[in-house]
Amino acid sequence: MSRLYVSRNPRVAARSIDGEMMIMSGRDSTLFTLNKTATVLWQSADGNTPLDEIVERRICVEFEVEPGQALLDAESLARELASHEILQLSERPIPQPTTAKHGESR
Amino acid sequence: MSLDTEVAPLSLVITIGEMPVRLNTMDQRFLNMLRERYSGYVVPAGDAEIEFDIELTESASADPDADVSVRQSNGLWTLQRGDFRAEWMPAKRRGWIRQSANPYSIDAVLRIVHTLLLAQQGGFLLHSASAIRNGKAFLFAGVSEAGKTTISRLAPRDVTLLTDEISYVRKQDTRYIAHGTPFTGELAKLGENVSAPISGLYLLAKGPENRIDPIAPRDAARGLLANLLFFAEDEALVQATFHSAFEFVSRVPVSRLTFVPDSRVWELIK
Numbered sequence: 001m002s003r004l005y006v007s008r009n010p011r012v013a014a015r016s017i018d019g020e021m022m023i024m025s026g027r028d029s030t031l032f033t034l035n036k037t038a039t040v041l042w043q044s045a046d047g048n049t050p051l052d053e054i055v056e057r058r059i060c061v062e063f064e065v066e067p068g069q070a071l072l073d074a075e076s077l078a079r080e081l082a083s084h085e086i087l088q089l090s091e092r093p094i095p096q097p098t099t100a101k102h103g104e105s106r
Numbered sequence: 107m108s109l110d111t112e113v114a115p116l117s118l119v120i121t122i123g124e125m126p127v128r129l130n131t132m133d134q135r136f137l138n139m140l141r142e143r144y145s146g147y148v149v150p151a152g153d154a155e156i157e158f159d160i161e162l163t164e165s166a167s168a169d170p171d172a173d174v175s176v177r178q179s180n181g182l183w184t185l186q187r188g189d190f191r192a193e194w195m196p197a198k199r200r201g202w203i204r205q206s207a208n209p210y211s212i213d214a215v216l217r218i219v220h221t222l223l224l225a226q227q228g229g230f231l232l233h234s235a236s237a238i239r240n241g242k243a244f245l246f247a248g249v250s251e252a253g254k255t256t257i258s259r260l261a262p263r264d265v266t267l268l269t270d271e272i273s274y275v276r277k278q279d280t281r282y283i284a285h286g287t288p289f290t291g292e293l294a295k296l297g298e299n300v301s302a303p304i305s306g307l308y309l310l311a312k313g314p315e316n317r318i319d320p321i322a323p324r325d326a327a328r329g330l331l332a333n334l335l336f337f338a339e340d341e342a343l344v345q346a347t348f349h350s351a352f353e354f355v356s357r358v359p360v361s362r363l364t365f366v367p368d369s370r371v372w373e374l375i376k
Binding site for chain 2 (some may be wrong): 010013015018019020022024025026027029031033080
């Protein structure tokens, strides 16, 4: 079975505030607010770590969820975020632009 | 015998937010309309940061409610809506506008141009009323029907109204300054062409009593972002404006202002 890799889209603007990620599409200025699970997924989406590892190492640990269901939910969430061009998906690792910024936290 | 005559364009300079924009037209009646429409913002002819030649067309049937498109390619901005088309090259500080002789199209072009200029300077246009009291500016943000015009209408005599619809926010060092605008809402009254440092942003809500409540930083940011005017399909400017909004809420107190429609609400605004 192929693995799914996820990467933050460098063309969006993002900020973490009070633990919640706010993201604005660079294409059409649409504003998205990610819930805690989606925020963890976004923060872990480095293009090199497969989604199943993100689920196992981050999501299952932080939210105490069952791994099989968590992976299904994470895949669904990743595809939804990709449909809004917030995340990029690939069955291969996704090279990261050297100058890309994925947002600032404070 | 023929006479070679060159007709000089008629022009006026409209200064909003200390940004002078010269508009050139060949039509005296249109110029007169502009002079009246932007009364208080028309300055004596002088240097302008931007200059637009306006070409008037006959057709006024195009749809002003059509979606606006604002795009940049190779340093040339193209602004387009059902009722106008414009191009602007910032490097040359010049552009042109093609529209019929109506005030709405030029108003839209000016708003768009100012959003682009402000975005590069850490400022923005905001769907909000704004006013000055005791030397301090206050913004009252909200979508349509939130109460922007109502709170403007209720303002007591010692309040100077900057706008009941679209506020002009400039960043100046670490401060934010609100400027008056000619962009009006239901009040149909131009704001005063003055400015003051911004002391607070209130997100408007109608309710059974007048009260001010603090809000979490994320709600402040979300409230501000939801009311920003921004038209450009341009990733760099979208990112700049997004981060400007967070910078603003980190420096300016943001609260929720719930009010009943009577003038006592202004007792809370000092």
